[in-house]
Amino acid sequence: MTEANATFDIRRSGQAGLLDVHGDVTAGSEHVLMSAYDQLGDARAVVLNFNGLSYMNSGGIGLLVTLLVRAQRHSKPLMAYGLSDHYRQIFELTRLDEAIGIHDDEQAALRAAGAI
Amino acid sequence: MTEEANEQEAARDAANWAKSVSRLNVSQMPEGATGINVSGKRLASPIQGFGKMWQKTYQVRLPGDRIAPIDLVALWKQRFPDFWPAGNHFYGPLTGIAPGEVALIEGTLPGGLKLSTGVLVLYADEESFTLMTPEGHVFAGWITFSAAEQGEETVAQAQVLMRASDPIFEIGMMLGGHRQENSFWDETLRNLAAHFDVADAMVDTAVVCVDERRQWSRWTNVWHSSAIRSTLYLLSTPFRALARVFRRDRGTG
Numbered sequence: 540m541t542e543a544n545a546t547f548d549i550r551r552s553g554q555a556g557l558l559d560v561h562g563d564v565t566a567g568s569e570h571v572l573m574s575a576y577d578q579l580g581d582a583r584a585v586v587l588n589f590n591g592l593s594y595m596n597s598g599g600i601g602l603l604v605t606l607l608v609r610a611q612r613h614s615k616p617l618m619a620y621g622l623s624d625h626y627r628q629i630f631e632l633t634r635l636d637e638a639i640g641i642h643d644d645e646q647a648a649l650r651a652a653g654a655i
Numbered sequence: 656m657t658e659e660a661n662e663q664e665a666a667r668d669a670a671n672w673a674k675s676v677s678r679l680n681v682s683q684m685p686e687g688a689t690g691i692n693v694s695g696k697r698l699a700s701p702i703q704g705f706g707k708m709w710q711k712t713y714q715v716r717l718p719g720d721r722i723a724p725i726d727l728v729a730l731w732k733q734r735f736p737d738f739w740p741a742g743n744h745f746y747g748p749l750t751g752i753a754p755g756e757v758a759l760i761e762g763t764l765p766g767g768l769k770l771s772t773g774v775l776v777l778y779a780d781e782e783s784f785t786l787m788t789p790e791g792h793v794f795a796g797w798i799t800f801s802a803a804e805q806g807e808e809t810v811a812q813a814q815v816l817m818r819a820s821d822p823i824f825e826i827g828m829m830l831g832g833h834r835q836e837n838s839f840w841d842e843t844l845r846n847l848a849a850h851f852d853v854a855d856a857m858v859d860t861a862v863v864c865v866d867e868r869r870q871w872s873r874w875t876n877v878w879h880s881s882a883i884r885s886t887l888y889l890l891s892t893p894f895r896a897l898a899r900v901f902r903r904d905r906g907t908g
Contacts (some may be wrong), residue, residue: 566799566814594667597778597785597799601710601816604701608708608866628675633777633787638702 544568547575555618555654556582557645561591566598572606584652585610588645590621600633607638616640618648671780673755679775679789681757685746688759691888692881693773696789704795704818705873706825708866711815711837714859715844716808721851724802724809725781731800731811731847732784738846740839754779758786764793764882765831769889772881788820791879793832795820811847813840816865821876823883825869837862 545562556579558572579585585606610617620642622630630636642648649655681694701708717727731738732752736745747758759773770793777787783801788794796817803810815836819825824832841858848856877883 596668596671596780596783597797598783598801601797601799601814604708604816605710605865607702612866625669625672629672632673632675632698634698634700634703 545571547572549575549578551579551582552586552645552649553654554583555586555649555652556580556584557586557588559588559591560621561593563594564592564599564602565594565596566602568599569602569605572602573609576606576609582615584616584618584654586645586648586652586654587617587619587639588621589619589623589626592621592623592626595626595629600629600635603635603639607635616652618642618652620644620648668780671754671778673775673777676755676775679757679773681759681773685759687744688746688761689771689885689888690759690773691771692791692879692884693757693759693771693789696791696879698775698777698787699790699792699795699820699876700787701796701816701818703790703873703876705821705870705876706794706819706828707864707869708818709815709833710863710865711817711840712859712861712863713813713837713840713844715811715848715853715856716805717811717848717851717853717856719804719807719809721853722809724804727802727809727811728782728784728800730850731802732779738843738850740842740846743839752776752779752784764827765835768882769885770881771885771888788817790820790876791881791884792820793824793827793881794818795876811844813844815840818866818870821880822874823877823880827882833862 545564545568548559550557558575607617618640640651679693679696681690684690735747735752739745742763744761748756754776756776757773762770764770772792774786774788778785783799785797785799787797794817798815801812819828844858845856
């Protein structure tokens with residue numbers, strides 16, 4: 540019910556597609572996030588860069604679950620890096636960390652994705 | 656954005672989230688609640704569930720001049736149990752819904768089976784709040800309650816993101832559980848609307864299957880099933896009563 544207040548910039552690194560998250564991730568970000576995911580095309584893994592994340596509510600966490608389902612359907616592992624301690628705790632609390640690989644930096648995420 | 660700035664921004668919502676817990680803890684047992692199936696349980700997101708994943712959205716429209724979204728959410732948090740359909744009890748904190756609080760639930764499943772479970776208040780701000788389920792609940796996931804202004808109306812919404820927790824609950828959901836859940840939230844939103852003198856409010860329901868696949872590796876979730884454990888608890892009531900009598904006799908003898 541909320542408006543989108545986030546952007547997801549797209550990059551490629553080898554066979555991995557990266558989404559640079561900026562702004563507030565809420566349920567209202569669904570269209571922009573899914574559109575960005577679609578633009579990653581044939582990337583074999585998806586890496587979310589949360590360094591630019593300002594704010595995320597429970598709707599945003601729900602959106603990540605939906606993204607995870609889409610990625611799993613396409614057999615693409617989903618990775619994340621750049622999470623602050625606060626959001627790392629939220630990933631642990633909601634047990635998203637059991638399905639989304641969390642890494643300290645981009646290099647580690649890309650290595651885990653098999654992109655470098 | 657620097658790491659320091661990122662941490663400062665994170666503080667914007669830090670108070671809205673429950674503190675990280677590995678297992679739930681019930682600090683006070685309200686009268687009338689059994690409190691089983693909650694203490695010591697881990698939370699379960701849709702990722703940990705068994706059945707198909709569903710997103711269900713229920714909305715009711717209220718005249719904007721009667722209540723603003725922020726006031727509606729404040730009232731909903733404060734009086735959440737009052738809007739539940741009869742026969743189901745939500746034992747929330749007296750102070751209302753707040754992040755990190757654990758609420759106990761005594762509900763009824765199709766067929767009249769009594770069920771004891773609970774939820775954690777995962778997130779709460781001025782515009783929304785989210786309840787997350789523990790292992791053994793009917794479903795693994797969360798429900799977000801929110802309100803927003805749309806034109807001259809205030810739209811109250813309940814949105815569920817869930818998978819049935821285990822194979823037995825999945826069968827139950829297919830055999831009437833989904834219908835019962837839809838009725839439950841439909842009635843809840845109509846009760847909410849009635850509070851603002853909107854009689855016979857229409858509730859819009861949108862159901863989307865987010866993931867058709869079942870997670871067969873999660874069939875072992877049945878070990879935590881609140882339905883099975885609640886039934887066993889009920890059946891063992893006479894034995895617990897006997898045990899209490901023996902303990903009392905030993906104490907006085």
